[in-house]
Amino acid sequence: MHTDVLVIGGGNAALCAALTAAEAGARVLLLEAAPRLLRGGNSAHTRNLRCMHDAPQDVLVDAYPEEEFWQDLLKVTGGRTSEPLARLTIRASSTCRDWMRRHGVRFQPPLSGALHVARTNAFFMGGGKALVNAYYRSAERLGVQVRYETPVQRLEIEAGRFVAAHAGDERITADACVLAAGGFESNREWLSEAWGTNARGERPAEQFLIRGTRFNQGVLLRHLLEAHRADAIGDPTQAHMVAIDARAPLYDGGICTRIDCVSLGIVVNREALRFYDEGEDFWPKRYAIWGRLVAGQPGQIAWSVIDAKAAGRFMPPVFPGEVAQSLPELARRLGLDEATFMRTVDDYNRACQAGHFDHTTLDDCHTAGLQPPKTHWARPLDTPPYTAYALRPGVTFTYLGLKTDETAAVRFGDRPSDNLFVAGEMMAGNVLGQGYTAGVGMSIGTAFGRIAGAGAASAAHRARKENA
Known part of the structure; x- marks a missing residue:
């Protein structure tokens, strides 16, 4: 079969591309690997996107200017980012909400409390599943043809130009194609291959849990990189990786498995030792480092320990x-060495400096003479009952992807294709070399999904003119 624009993928970036191409008059076919009930990829598990704004805007309070957004991104990535593509994403985030509303997305009023995101992030009414459903309804109205349970195994590409996609025994041709099929985080064999064996003889990735969809196997990504030598970007071990409840399911645990009390207590490993500053910065800026930190600990497990004073200050898992x-009883329940655990807690409690605790600011409650330090929100663990949550690394999406530019074109030997484009997780490594800050994945997917969709529609229009 033939269509103007073929979109491979079914999440936010794919839908933004399909909607944009359809708005431009293209006939669009979207192929989603998942069944209808599980459509939407990782986007179904999201809640918000990060938005630049120079003044209060509808659901966003105060201001979050471009330079502050850029500095936040620069900090969490450690400079491993393309500034032009990052700034493109940032600027696009300031103007996308009206377009999203036209396609049925609704936003909820600003949040208050300990998440610190009412100024920076716009939250979807009903969460990511509602956003995905709204986009699919809009796509249907625009005439986008959607086929579920249709994974694509390989592409035909000639001299950097897309020719056809193969889904099972079917060959589908199109004048242009958008790749938005996600990373390889659901492919545990590939994760194990990337992470290998550590110095303790462990294979860390065997303990990883996958926060999102099981359908992001990275089949097309590997095919593009190996069979077609598409230009790559990113480190295969880098990912949006969060510390989640160790009892979470292997796939699709979503947001409710995240443990958000890390900054309110201490985190200890299997040896009952602390290993990082729990109060380094506001949680939305630092929560995504903890999956990788836990991945580096013995057995890839840790425990977040709080006392009664933390109650009501974090999103309950x-x-x-x-x-x-009592603390000794807690150590025994966790199977930790009681003497070491008590020494760790006693050292921490003695190091806590009196101050004015305020979890909504970078307060002055810190430790002194302790390694690692706790920079903010350091209060002694001294008020029962005591609670601990077991943590495992939870992978959201991987950063190895296809190199692109401001046109979202896939590149071969540093030459951009004129009809093959990429969006979402398959190119997020251009902006996210490491680290993460809340909501930026949706910002990247929305910006580059729309760019890719517009580029694909233009390529299809050119092809029609040439063939007329």
């Missing part, structure tokens, strides 16, 4: 924690 009336 779906599973209850391990609770004890």
Whole structure:
């Protein structure tokens, strides 16, 4: 079969591309690997996108100017980012909400409390599943043809130009194609291959859990990189990786498995030792480093330990924690060496400096003479009951992807294709070399999905003119 624009993928970036191409008058076919009930990829698990704004805007309070957004991104990536593509994403985030509303997305009023995101992030009413459903309804109205349970195994590419896609025994041709099929985070064999064996003889990736869809196997990504030598970007071990509840399911645990009390207590590893500053910065800026930190610990496991003073100050996870009336009892319940655990807690408690605790600011409650330090929100663990949550690394999406530029074109030997484009997780490594800050993945997917869709529609229009 033949279409003007073929979109491979079914999440936010793919839908933004399909909608944009359809708005431009192209006939669009979208292929989603998942069944209809599980459509939307990781986007179904999201809640918000990060938005630049110079003044209060509808659901966003105060201001979050371009330079502050850029500095936040620069900090979490450690400079491993393309500034032009990052700034393109940032600027696009300031103007996308009206377009999203036209396609049925609704936003909820600003949030208050400990998440610190009412100024920076716009939250979807009903979460990511509602956003995905709204986009699919809009796509249907625009005439986009959607086929579920249709994974694509390989592409035909000639001299850098897309020719056809193969889904099972079917060959589908198109004048242009957008790749938005996600990373390889659901492919545990590839994760294990990338992470290898550590100095303790462990294979860390075997302990990883996948926060999102099971359908992001990276089949097309590997095919593009190996069979067609498309230009690559990113480190295969880098990912949006969060510390989540160790009891979470292997796939599709989503947001409710995240543990958000890290900054309110201490985190210890299997040896009952702390290993990083729990109060380094506001949680939305630093939560995504903790998956990788736990991945580096023995057995890829750790415990977030709080006391009663933390109650009500964080989003409660779906599973209850391990609770004890004394710290020695808690150590025994966790299977940790009691003497070492008590020494760790006693050292921390003695190091806590009196200050004015305020979890909504970078307060002056810190430790002194302790390694690693706790920079903010350091209060002694001294008020029972005590609670601990077991942590495992939870992978959201991987950063190895296809190199691109401001046109979203896939590149071969540093030459951009004129009819093959990429968006979403398959190119997020251009902006995210490491680290993460809340909502930026949706910002990248929305910006480059729309760019890719417009580029594909233009390529299809050129092809029609040439063939007329």
